[in-house]
Each structure stands twice: as structure tokens, then as C-alpha cells.
Amino acid sequence: MTRIYAFANQKGGVGKTTTAVNLGAYLAASGQRVLVVDVDPQANATSSLGLAKNNLSLSSYDALINQVPCDQVVVPTKWQYLELLPSAPPLAGAEVEMVSLLAREHLLRKALSSISERYHYILIDSPPSLGLLTVNALTAADGVIIPVQCEYLALEGLAELLRTIMLVRDNLNPRLYVRGLLMTMYDGRTRLSSQVVAEVQRHFKDRVFRTIIPRSIRLSEAPSYGEPILAYDPDSSGALAYQAFCQELLKGDAEM
């Protein structure tokens, strides 16, 4: 049974890419076959896994707009069981091109349907907006994982995001649900972080993952080496937190 999770939050810089990439790496390390799907034109998930977006002949753009079968676009990474549907610069124009296509919100779901049984997990990294690329990610997904940065401004957009998720569930994808909210970049030295965590836990109760990802400079260094934290610095606080998150997710999925 394949589980497809979208990582979505229109607030920028909250840890969508970092979570998709590192969760993917830990899931693969525990024997799960994983596909990371990058539908962000910035292609940060692609470069975080060591691939150069400008050297790719095919990308998620081709799977979405030119109906190229996914198995021709997917590339391996250096890590066993971890594959990638890469992004590339042409994706920047995709949203405007998609507006007039038939069933434009279903393009990604259809593209992934031909390969999804090969994987235990498909993790979709989306851009910081609620446009057609993110709507495609939400329509293709079973569940949404929402990274929430432990900052005040990150709280402001949650209502908007949940409204969009409900709209997609009611009109495009009835199985979509919120798999959980993951608190990220927690800075124990500040009162602000614990206030934001308390606020989110008050509102969303048990839909907030117990694991909290701390702010850890090693996490932001890893992408410059094209490696997940598991490979770059497995003993860092960021690595241990994503490992714990992976265990929490696997345990919760097993109980469903």
C-alpha cells in the first residue's frame, strides 16, 4: 500500500523541503521504498539530494505538461530505496500553462498513478503558494503534512491553508486529510518558540506531531553538500529529530 504525503504551507521558509528530503532519507534507511516528488520551481529538494537542476533533460514539468511517463523522468539518488522526480527551471511557467488544460488539478495524480505501486511512500514537496502546483500536490496526496515554523508570522497563514485543504477535499480529492502539523526550527533559547508551540497544540491538539524539530545549523549546511542530514551529520540534533519524526510517522501509519 502506497502512502502519498504532500508537504504544504504557503508561508515561505518553514521547512517544507527540509522535511520532505530528510523524512524521505530516514524512511529509505529503514527499508521503505521512497519517491520524493519536487514540484517547486525552485528545485530545492532536487539540489538537496545532490542533483543539478540545470543538467536534467526531463523533470516534473514534462510529467505534468507533456505527459511524459513518470518512469522516464524518475532518477535514482546516491541512497538506496530513495528516488526522485526532479524539478527544473521550466516548471516556473507551468502554473500559467496549466490554467487552460483539461482537469488541470489532476495532472500530477494521473502522472503518479502509473508508478505509485513501486513505492511505500511518495513525498511531494510543494512551493510556498496555494496555486495550481500546490493544488496538484494536494489532489495527488492521501494526506498533508504541514511544517509550521516556531515563529509568529507562521501562525497567521494556517487558517487559509486549512481552508484550501478543505476545498481540495470537497471538490477534487475526497480522501485528503491532515496527517499532522510538524513544528520546525524550534529555538529553545527564546520564549517565542514555546509560545507558538503551545498555541498550535491548543488549536490542533493531537494532530500536532509529538516530535519537534529544533533549529540546527547542520540542517541548513547539508543541502550545500547535496546530502540529507542522515549522510551529512547523523549525530546532530536536527538528524536525531528527523529520525524520531520518521519513527513517529511509521508507528502512526502502522496503526491506521
Place this chain on the structure above:
Amino acid sequence: MTRIYAFANQKGGVGKTTTAVNLGAYLAASGQRVLVVDVDPQANATSSLGLAKNNLSLSSYDALINQVPCDQVVVPTKWQYLELLPSAPPLAGAEVEMVSLLAREHLLRKALSSISERYHYILIDSPPSLGLLTVNALTAADGVIIPVQCEYLALEGLAELLRTIMLVRDNLNPRLYVRGLLMTMYDGRTRLSSQVVAEVQRHFKDRVFRTIIPRSIRLSEAPSYGEPILAYDPDSSGALAYQAFCQELLKGDAEM
């Protein structure tokens, strides 16, 4: 003479809103009449200046889509010489609605033209994307200020952003130029920050502002009180850096 600056970078969470709001506050404190324009559906600039996005009857959505004259939409803030063209949730649907409108890229420029002489500075905060709202901001602006977070992933998107700026200059707004790149969230404890600064200075030379904004928790606390840093904690490292940035910008503008 009115100077219109857009704050743009499709990478999320790099300090676009924080820079537009705090530069605006220091410019106003030095006697310049300032309008902050919020064309991000997240409305973070609006809430950072103490206004509640859900209580507003008119917003930038109305100025763009319903041609409501700007002087009916602009609201005062608590600070003298600092006014706001607020954002509100309807703006989230604007990009799709704009696709089929005539001269869709010029909507903001036209809206602002009726009020611009009243201000010395107009600062436009844009969303983390290169869609129609950001293109409108770039078409309305004289110059672009690019906040660049001192992180590896923030480097990746600069080439794409500069390509888009050139496209807008060549097709929509011939006066558009890069006013400068502002390094933000510099963390002196890490090697990564100084490496990123060195890399950006190597590529962009004197287009990089000399002022570097440090990572300062007080900057991320201020929005929860609806205040710029000038009002919240004027002696903090973040406040002093934005004050210095304001001086550097004024001095540079005076010499042009």
C-alpha cells in the same frame, strides 16, 4: 520625487516582509512620507503594522481587481508618515482572476499612479513566487530590493529571480533596475553565513548593500505585537541594522 521599491524573492522566508516593514518605519521616522503596499495574500506586512486582515473592508485586492481608487483603500498606521495599502484574504484568488484581464501586469502600476506623488517612498511587499502579483509589483516599481537569507538554499534561486527581473524590464517596465541585494539573518556563530555573504559579494559586487542584517529574535517577536522593531525594541541588533540600512539607502538615493 517618489521612489517605488519592490521587495522580491521567490525563495520563501528570506525577510521580504520584515525588510519592507522595518525600512518603512525608519524612513518614516526620518521624515519621509512612506506607503507600504502589501500584495502578498498572507498579509504579513499588514499584521506586522498592527492591522487585522480579517477586519478590513477594502484591500489591495479591490485596488487591483475592482479598480477601487487607492486613496479609498489606504489606511493610516500608528506611526506618523507611515501608511499602508493592506492585503486581505480575497487576494489569494487574484492571480487566477488576473490571467484574463487586459494589461494584467500593469494593474498595480495604474492603481498607484493616482496617489504616488503624496509619498517619498512606496515599498511593495510581494509573495514568495514569480507569479502575476510579483510581476505587478516589479512592473509598478522603479527598483527592486532583493533580501537574501544567509543560507545555502537561498542562493539557488537568485539566477531565476534576476532572469525574471530582466524579462519584466525588457517587456513591461524599462526603468526597472536592481537597487540592491540585502543580506539577512546573518548568524555570526556559523561558517555558512560568511560563506554565503562572500559568494553573493563575489557575484554581485557593489550591488550588495554594505549593511548586513543579523539574525535577531527581537525581529521575529515584533510582528506578534503588530509593531516595527523601531517601536518594539529600538536598541536590539536587528533594529540598529535596519536603521543603518535606512541611512545607507537614503544616502545612496540622494547621490543618484
